[in-house]
Each structure stands twice: as C-alpha cells, then as structure tokens.
Amino acid sequence: MNIVDTLKKLLGESGFAGFFQNGGWQNAVMIVIACVLLYLGIKKKFEPLLLVGIAFGCLLVNVSYFLNLTEADALYHPELWNNFLDEGSEFYHDYGHILAHGGFLDILYIGVKAGIYPSLIFMGVGAMTDFGPLIARPSSLILGAAAQLGVFLAFFGANLIGFTGNQAASIGIIGGADGPTAIYLTTKLAPELLGAIAIAAYSYMALIPMIQPPIMKLLTTKKEREVVMTQARPVSKTEKIIFPIVVTIFCVLLLPSTAPLIGCLMLGNLWRECGVTERLSDTAQNALMNIITIFLGISVGATMAGSQFLRLQTLYIIVLGLTAFCFSTVGGLLVGKLMYKLTGGKINPLIGSAGVSAVPMAARVAQIEGQKANPKNFLLMHAMGPNVAGVIGSAIAAGFLLKVFGG
Amino acid sequence: MQIMMDVAASGTKLPFGNNVxxxxxGYGVVxxxxxxxxxxxxxMGTIxxxxTNRLEPLKVAKLPTVGSQSPQKLKEPQGEPAPGTAGEVKLYGVPDKEAAMIMAIVASQMGKPLNELRFKSIKEVKEDEV
Structure with missing residues (x-):
C-alpha cells in the first residue's frame, strides 16, 4: 500500500467524509444544535449541570457516528439499541451484546436504559428536600396534584395528532417538570424519543421564570397575589422521619410501578432526616448526585444522533412539551384560586403554580411574583409545599402511565 | 392531521374514547x-x-415562676436547669458577644439548633497555658 492510498483510505473513513455521504448533513446540523445547547447551558445558564453534558454527548455522537461509514469507532450505536428493543431480534434485551459491541456511550447508556440513573438522581433530590412545609400544610398536596393537568392534556393532544399511546405518555410527562421522571418513563415506554424529550424537559425547566409569570398574572388578580399567608406550624423531627416511610408504603402500595422513583426519593429523604446517617445523606446529595448527573447527561445526549433526532416529531414534542408546562401551571393556579375562595382569602393562589415540580425554581418564581405584588410578601416556604408535592405527583402520574402502557 | 412518524413496535395509537x-x-388517580x-x-399531624399539647402543660408547670423567688435567687439559679432551657453558661475571660459567636459556631458545626445544646462554661485558653 503506498502513501497516497493510505491517505485516501484515511480521508474516506474519516468523519469529514461522512458529512458528504447520504444523511451526513444531519450530523452537521446536530453539531450546530449541540453548540447552541452548549451556549445556552454555559452562557445563559439553562440547567447547566445537565444541559452541558447532554449537549456534549450530542456533539460526541454526531462526530463519531455516521450512517454510511464504519461504525466500529462510534461511541454510540443506535442500531445496537434498535436490536435490543426489537422483540424479533436475537439480541432482544441482550445487555451482553451491548457490552461486547458497544462504544463508551453505549455502556454508559445502560444505566439510563435500566432506569438506574433517574432513580439515583431521585435519591439525591430526596436527600436535598425538606418536606417540612408540605407536612405543615398537607393541602399543598392538592396543588401538587392539580399541577399535573398539563401531563394529561399533553398526553391527550399527542394522541390526537398521531403519536402512539406509549409515545404520548412520554411526551405528556414533560408537563410534570421533572427531568429524572421524564427520562425514566421515556426510557421505559418510548426510548426512540428520549433525546427530544430530555431536551424539552430540561429546557422548559430552565425557562420557568419566563414561562410562568405571564400565566400567573393572567389568571390572578392583584388582590389575590398580594395575600400574605400566615406562618405554618413547626414540624417535629419525628414527623419528618415518619413522613418518607409513610409515603413509601402508601404510594408503592397504590401504584407499585412508582417504587423505583418514590422509593429512592424517600430513602434519600430518610437519610437526611433520621439524624444518624449524615454521611450517606451527604454522599447522596453531593458526590453521588454529581457522578450520576455526569453519566446521565452525557448518555442522554448520545441518543441525539442526527438520523434519530431530526424528524418532524421532535418539533411536535417541543410544542407539546411547552403546552404541557403551561397547562400544568394553569392547573395549579386554578386550584390555588379555588383554595383562596374556600379559605376566605388566606391562601395566595400563586403558590399553586409551584405545584409543577421543578424544585426550587417554581417556588422561587411564586416568591418573586408575590413580592412584586406586595413587597412584604414572603411566599417561598409556602410555595415549597406544593413544589415538593409536585415531585410526588409527577412520580404518581408516571407510575400510572407506566402501569397502563408498560404492560 | 396525521403525521408521518415511526410507530413503536409495541405501541399503537389510542382510539379517541380510550384517549379521553x-x-x-390518570388525572383522577393522581x-x-x-x-x-x-x-x-x-x-399524622393531628396526633x-x-x-405536643399534652406535654406542654407539664413543661410549663416545671418552669420557675418569677414571683416565687427573690431577685437575688433569680440571678443564681440553683439545681438542674428547667426543661426546655439551656441553663446557665459560665464565662471565664470571654466577653458575651464572643461567647454567643462561639455557641453559634458550635451549633452550626454540629448541625443542631442552639436550643438543643447545653453549654456549661466557656473559658479562654491563653497561649502560655497551652
């Protein structure tokens, strides 16, 4: 083999040649999208901890995987996962085949596919969450339930425009404003949509300060927004310890499919509250959370190969996701208004908007809007109740959808 | 409008009635x-x-009443401190402000509220004593 042939071979098999092959333009577009996402994560600080990893995973897969080139060097192989999901394939649900033939990102993705990463993230979330405001005012749970309206409206809409039941359920859960839950459910029901749904979920969570305030102003009067709520009762340590145990028993008995999410969330919280496992609580909310965030981000980004992502349905997912978010906010606010009426004006309806479970962003938005209406208003702790109730609500919604569509 | 999209092998489009x-x-179950x-x-909260309400009168009953003791006695409390109070802290060469700061730091480091800790005394250790 002479030098010219060698150079030709090298060039022909390089990624640069891949751009000029059939479908290579998709990779180029995805590289641009990855760079835009990196910009949004780094410069605009849109959920940077996850978005930077997702964007870089997207970048890696689109510079290493081209449809018509040799796939041996690719970091992620969509066709391996297609075989994994194909009931007719000899490699159906064969993790061994993935381990033997997969690239770096394929192996990391096993943790997503098996539902490990989202559950472990929930463990960290539980270790970081104080359920005190919810225990002090249990009616917050109603607001957390109301704010799941968008989940089921988006599910309904997605079905109407032609998505399958499984896909519609995965799109709807974006309205829960809970990234790990959205990833968990999508991986189980419609893994082909994972990249688009994860991007939509995390982008909208980052955009909550822009999405929610106009809806809050539209649906509430200034008088309602000005309401100063009375301080909730103090919650004892024992109550905080019993709460995660009770929630686990009740929710898992009600919907066994919620066990991985609710179980991990409440275990993390029990570590936090019981007072004898500080080391574990600290690990769950810091080291473990950070490690899993790295794995989750990069492997979710890997599912955004151009050939999989650049479809019309991605656009529909983005629109439906936004609709889901808006209607979840509407649901929380409307029930908040109802509670305002029923309590004779003691509940500020703005806290209903925090029922979407983006913790603590949604509660902060309620605080800011409340303070704009009345500078003496401090709604943050009151809004944290519905906010953490939303986490439980979205996990129950996911459990229901998983039960119906997961077989 | 029906979009052209890949249909998951396991999934099918729901009929309108089933969709509703x-x-x-789902919303009802949540x-x-x-x-x-x-x-x-x-x-749980009611219980x-x-x-708490049952225990509260007992605690109040054990607290010393101001009128029952002379001003001199109130300055130097005798015996065990009343439940729910931190008792008295003896300061040796430490100003009040610094003592308050030290107690706050200790509470923060231990991750416990200040009212759950009892400080007996705070003494300044001079360099030549070390």
Missing part, C-alpha cells in the same frame, strides 16, 4: 392518591399536635 378515558382516569396522602398527613 386514560387522560381523565388527585385521589395525593388526597389520600393528604388525609394521612393530616392524621403529633395532640402529643
């Missing part, structure tokens, strides 16, 4: 579940509030 039913049922949980948390 699933959405309504509501029902969280309302039941609300009931449980209310019951704990009742327990």
């Amino acid at each position: 039913l699933t959405a309504v049922l 509501f029902l579940g969280l309302m039941m949980l609300m009931g449980i948390v209310y019951v 704990f509030k009742a327990k």
Whole structure:
C-alpha cells in the first residue's frame, strides 16, 4: 500500500467524509444544535449541570457516528439499541451484546436504559428536600396534584395528532417538570424519543421564570397575589422521619410501578432526616448526585444522533412539551384560586403554580411574583409545599402511565 | 392531521374514547392518591399536635415562676436547669458577644439548633497555658 492510498483510505473513513455521504448533513446540523445547547447551558445558564453534558454527548455522537461509514469507532450505536428493543431480534434485551459491541456511550447508556440513573438522581433530590412545609400544610398536596393537568392534556393532544399511546405518555410527562421522571418513563415506554424529550424537559425547566409569570398574572388578580399567608406550624423531627416511610408504603402500595422513583426519593429523604446517617445523606446529595448527573447527561445526549433526532416529531414534542408546562401551571393556579375562595382569602393562589415540580425554581418564581405584588410578601416556604408535592405527583402520574402502557 | 412518524413496535395509537378515558382516569388517580396522602398527613399531624399539647402543660408547670423567688435567687439559679432551657453558661475571660459567636459556631458545626445544646462554661485558653 503506498502513501497516497493510505491517505485516501484515511480521508474516506474519516468523519469529514461522512458529512458528504447520504444523511451526513444531519450530523452537521446536530453539531450546530449541540453548540447552541452548549451556549445556552454555559452562557445563559439553562440547567447547566445537565444541559452541558447532554449537549456534549450530542456533539460526541454526531462526530463519531455516521450512517454510511464504519461504525466500529462510534461511541454510540443506535442500531445496537434498535436490536435490543426489537422483540424479533436475537439480541432482544441482550445487555451482553451491548457490552461486547458497544462504544463508551453505549455502556454508559445502560444505566439510563435500566432506569438506574433517574432513580439515583431521585435519591439525591430526596436527600436535598425538606418536606417540612408540605407536612405543615398537607393541602399543598392538592396543588401538587392539580399541577399535573398539563401531563394529561399533553398526553391527550399527542394522541390526537398521531403519536402512539406509549409515545404520548412520554411526551405528556414533560408537563410534570421533572427531568429524572421524564427520562425514566421515556426510557421505559418510548426510548426512540428520549433525546427530544430530555431536551424539552430540561429546557422548559430552565425557562420557568419566563414561562410562568405571564400565566400567573393572567389568571390572578392583584388582590389575590398580594395575600400574605400566615406562618405554618413547626414540624417535629419525628414527623419528618415518619413522613418518607409513610409515603413509601402508601404510594408503592397504590401504584407499585412508582417504587423505583418514590422509593429512592424517600430513602434519600430518610437519610437526611433520621439524624444518624449524615454521611450517606451527604454522599447522596453531593458526590453521588454529581457522578450520576455526569453519566446521565452525557448518555442522554448520545441518543441525539442526527438520523434519530431530526424528524418532524421532535418539533411536535417541543410544542407539546411547552403546552404541557403551561397547562400544568394553569392547573395549579386554578386550584390555588379555588383554595383562596374556600379559605376566605388566606391562601395566595400563586403558590399553586409551584405545584409543577421543578424544585426550587417554581417556588422561587411564586416568591418573586408575590413580592412584586406586595413587597412584604414572603411566599417561598409556602410555595415549597406544593413544589415538593409536585415531585410526588409527577412520580404518581408516571407510575400510572407506566402501569397502563408498560404492560 | 396525521403525521408521518415511526410507530413503536409495541405501541399503537389510542382510539379517541380510550384517549379521553386514560387522560381523565390518570388525572383522577393522581388527585385521589395525593388526597389520600393528604388525609394521612393530616392524621399524622393531628396526633403529633395532640402529643405536643399534652406535654406542654407539664413543661410549663416545671418552669420557675418569677414571683416565687427573690431577685437575688433569680440571678443564681440553683439545681438542674428547667426543661426546655439551656441553663446557665459560665464565662471565664470571654466577653458575651464572643461567647454567643462561639455557641453559634458550635451549633452550626454540629448541625443542631442552639436550643438543643447545653453549654456549661466557656473559658479562654491563653497561649502560655497551652
């Protein structure tokens, strides 16, 4: 083999040649999208901890995987996962085949596919969450339930425009404003949509300060927004310890499919509250959370190969996701208004908007809007109740959808 | 409008009736579940509030009343401190402000509220004593 042939071979098999092959333009577009996402994560600080990893995973897969080139060097192989999901394939649900033939990102993705990463993230979330405001005012749970309206409206809409039941359920859960839950459910029901749904979920969570305030102003009067709520009762340590145990028993008995999410969330919280496992609580909310965030981000980004992502349905997912978010906010606010009426004006309806479970962003938005209406208003702790109730609500919604569509 | 899209092998498009039913049922299940949980948390809260209320009069009864002791005695409390108070802290060469700061730091480091800790004394250790 002479030098010219060698150079030709090298060039022909390089990624640069891949751009000029059939479908290579998709990779180029995805590289641009990855760079835009990196910009949004780094410069605009849109959920940077996850978005930077997702964007870089997207970048890696689109510079290493081209449809018509040799796939041996690719970091992620969509066709391996297609075989994994194909009931007719000899490699159906064969993790061994993935381990033997997969690239770096394929192996990391096993943790997503098996539902490990989202559950472990929930463990960290539980270790970081104080359920005190919810225990002090249990009616917050109603607001957390109301704010799941968008989940089921988006599910309904997605079905109407032609998505399958499984896909519609995965799109709807974006309205829960809970990234790990959205990833968990999508991986189980419609893994082909994972990249688009994860991007939509995390982008909208980052955009909550822009999405929610106009809806809050539209649906509430200034008088309602000005309401100063009375301080909730103090919650004892024992109550905080019993709460995660009770929630686990009740929710898992009600919907066994919620066990991985609710179980991990409440275990993390029990570590936090019981007072004898500080080391574990600290690990769950810091080291473990950070490690899993790295794995989750990069492997979710890997599912955004151009050939999989650049479809019309991605656009529909983005629109439906936004609709889901808006209607979840509407649901929380409307029930908040109802509670305002029923309590004779003691509940500020703005806290209903925090029922979407983006913790603590949604509660902060309620605080800011409340303070704009009345500078003496401090709604943050009151809004944290519905906010953490939303986490439980979205996990129950996911459990229901998983039960119906997961077989 | 029907979009051209890949249909998951395991999934099919839901008929309209089933679609409505699933959405309504799903929202209902979430509501029902969280309302039941609300009931449980209310019951839990009521039990704990009742327990706290039962213990409160006992604590109040044990507290010393101002009128029953002379001003001199109040300055130097005798015996065990009353339940719910931190007792008295003796300061040796430490100003009040610094003592307050030290106690706050210790509480923060231990991760416990200040009112759950009891400081007996704070003494300044001079370099030549070390």
